[in-house]
């Protein structure tokens with residue numbers, strides 16, 4: 001499989017995700033980071049007719065992609081109070097059968113989570129390499145954004161949680177030192193054994209709470225997030241945006257405080273040119 005085929009798979013995923021989830025009358029659209037999102041923006045550009053539409057980026061690279069496409073960016077902190085994004089699109093490093101994702105391969109996880117949670121619908125686009133049953137199957141580590149001062153302390157705590165080799169991410173030129181995120185924080189990439197899904201725990205494949213060496217996705221995300229010095233964890237888990245929104249509306253609360261981190265759908269561009277769509281109901 002050549003790089004050209006991987007790029008074709010990404011483009012096919014982006015085109016179909018936009019065809020299914022982008023409404024040309026939308027007012028606010030979240031745009032994530034990475035290489036696949038470029039194809040989403042390309043497809044949006046072909047369809048967008050509303051001159052007042054605004055695109056909320058998840059970091060520097062994402063903002064540049066929006067601007068280079070001739071679209072108008074809007075900072076997350078400029079969104080009007082109480083307004084949710086109509087939809088947010090983003091890439092993923094790995095996706096499990098319950099639609100939990102690992103993100104942060106491009107070091108943008110904090111703003112990506114802010115944007116995903118602010119969207120009525122969060123949609124992911126990826127190529128076939130990211131389509132797995134469990135997280136940490138092919139993608140090796142959980143990216144974690146940490147305050148520079150806390151890096152040693154967090155790395156030690158990650159080892160006690162069972163991470164074999166938490167590593168500070170450096171720039172491509174190793175000698176230039178630690179990579180800095182858009183928040184001027186560091187990234188620790190922490191290897192753990194393959195993570196269990198909720199179903200795995202229900203079916204007795206492990207306790208999933210770390211006590212027997214197994215971790216379920218939501219449990220490890222919470223355990224890492226609770227460490228002082230951790231800004232955000234590159235695991236997107238829990239309820240999806242539509243479920244979270246339905247719960248808020250049922251409870252009579254329509255605020256834009258928190259949507260879901262889990263996509264309602266993930267579009268995987270496949271090696272044969274087709275696109276597989278994974279939702280809570282399965283794949284088609």
Ligand SMILES: O=C(CO)[C@H](O)[C@H](O)COP(=O)(O)O
Pocket residue numbers: 032033034035036037090091092093102103104105106107108109112
């Ligand atoms: O989380 C991300 C950046 O932090 C990206 O969305 C993720 O790494 C996917 O990137 P790509 O589309 O290049 O595979």
